[in-house]
Amino acid sequence: MDLLQIGSYTFSSRLILGTGKFSNASVMLDAVRASGAQLVTVALRRFNREQAEDDLFGPLSSIEGITLMPNTSGASTAAEAVRAAHIARELSGSPFIKVEIHPNPQHLMPDPIETYEACRILAQEGFLVMPYIAADPVLAKRLEEVGCASVMPLGSAIGSGQGLATSGMLNIIIRESGIPVIVDAGLRSPSEAAHAMEMGCEAVLVNSAVAAAGNPPAMAEAFAEAVAAGRKAFRAGLMQKSGSAVATSPLTSFLGTV
Amino acid sequence: MITIELNGKQQPLPPDSAVSDLLSIIGSDGKSVAVVVNDHIIRPENRPSHLLQEGDRVELLIFAGGG
Numbered sequence: 001m002d003l004l005q006i007g008s009y010t011f012s013s014r015l016i017l018g019t020g021k022f023s024n025a026s027v028m029l030d031a032v033r034a035s036g037a038q039l040v041t042v043a044l045r046r047f048n049r050e051q052a053e054d055d056l057f058g059p060l061s062s063i064e065g066i067t068l069m070p071n072t073s074g075a076s077t078a079a080e081a082v083r084a085a086h087i088a089r090e091l092s093g094s095p096f097i098k099v100e101i102h103p104n105p106q107h108l109m110p111d112p113i114e115t116y117e118a119c120r121i122l123a124q125e126g127f128l129v130m131p132y133i134a135a136d137p138v139l140a141k142r143l144e145e146v147g148c149a150s151v152m153p154l155g156s157a158i159g160s161g162q163g164l165a166t167s168g169m170l171n172i173i174i175r176e177s178g179i180p181v182i183v184d185a186g187l188r189s190p191s192e193a194a195h196a197m198e199m200g201c202e203a204v205l206v207n208s209a210v211a212a213a214g215n216p217p218a219m220a221e222a223f224a225e226a227v228a229a230g231r232k233a234f235r236a237g238l239m240q241k242s243g244s245a246v247a248t249s250p251l252t253s254f255l256g257t258v
Numbered sequence: 259m260i261t262i263e264l265n266g267k268q269q270p271l272p273p274d275s276a277v278s279d280l281l282s283i284i285g286s287d288g289k290s291v292a293v294v295v296n297d298h299i300i301r302p303e304n305r306p307s308h309l310l311q312e313g314d315r316v317e318l319l320i321f322a323g324g325g
Binding site (some may be wrong): 018019020021022025028041042043044045046047048049054055056057058060068070071073083086087088090091092158185205207208 | 265266284285286289290291292294297299301317318319320321322323324325
C-alpha cells in the first residue's frame with residue numbers, strides 16, 4: 001500500500017485540508033468528510049462565549065481517522081510560534097505543528113529566518129514540524145537538516161489561486177529533499193494538485209480552493225481524486241519529453257504499393 | 259472582588275477563584291480550551307488548584323478554522 005509517511009505516522013490520503021474561510025462549520029465538516037483527508041489544519045483563536053460554534057475541536061475529533069495539525073498563524077516571530085506550538089499541543093494532543101510565520105498581511109510571505117529558528121527549536125522538542133516556506137531549495141534543505149518532518153513550499157501566495165507559479169523551484173526542492181515535500185498554498189484547481197503530485201510531491205495542502213468553491217464538499221472530492229491520480233501517475237513514471245515528434249503508428253508507405 | 263485580564267479585557271472575579279472557577283463563570287466546560295496564565299500553560303489537572311491573583315493575564319484559546 002502506498003502510504004504517506006510523516007515521522008512515525010502513516011496516512012492513506014495525500015490530501016491535507018485546511019479548515020479556514022468556510023461559510024460555516026457544517027459545510028467545512030462535510031468538505032472534510034468528502035475529501036477523505038486524514039490530516040486537517042486548525043488555527044488557535046481566543047475563546048469567545050458569543051461564538052461557541054467557532055470551536056472546532058469537538059466536531060473535527062468526531063470524524064474518524066482525523067489527526068489535527070495546528071498552525072502557528074498569527075505568530076510573527078519564532079518565539080511567538082514556539083509559544084503557539086506549545087499551546088496547540090496541549091489542545092490537540094498531536095505532535096504535528098504547521099509552522100507559519102508571515103509578518104506582512106499584504107503578501108503573507110513566510111519569514112525564512114524566524115521560520116528556521118522556530119523549526120529548529122520545535123524539532124528538538126520532538127514536534128513533527130511542517131514549515132510553510134517560500135519555494136527556496138536552500139532553506140528547504142536547511143530545514144531538513146534541523147529535523148523537520150516535511151517542508152511545505154508555496155505554489156503561489158496564500159489564497160491567490162495562482163497555482164504552481166513556483167514549479168521550477170519546487171522541482172529542485174523535490175529532487176534534493178530527503179523528507180516529504182508538500183505543496184501548500186496557492187492552488188485553485190484539482191488539475192494543479194494532480195500536477196504537483198505528478199512532479200513528485202508527497203502530498204498537497206489546500207484550503208481556499210475548497211472553501212471558496214461553489215460547492216465545497218464536491219470540490220474536496222475532486223481534489224482527492226486529482227491527488228490520487230497524480231500520485232498514481234508519478235509512481236507509474238511519466239514518459240520522457242521529446243523536442244520533436246515521435247510517431248506512434250508505422251510510417252512505412254504502403255498505400256502506394258497496393 | 260479582584261480583576262484579571264481575560265483575553266485582553268478586564269474581568270472581575272471573586273477572591274480565591276481557581277482557573278476552573280473562571281471557566282465555570284464564563285460557561286466553558288474547559289474540555290477544548292487551552293488556559294494560559296501569565297504565559298504559563300495551566301494543564302487540566304491543575305486548574306482546580308491554580309488560584310488566580312489580581313492582575314493575572316489569562317488567555318483562553320480554542321481551535322478555530324485555519325489553513
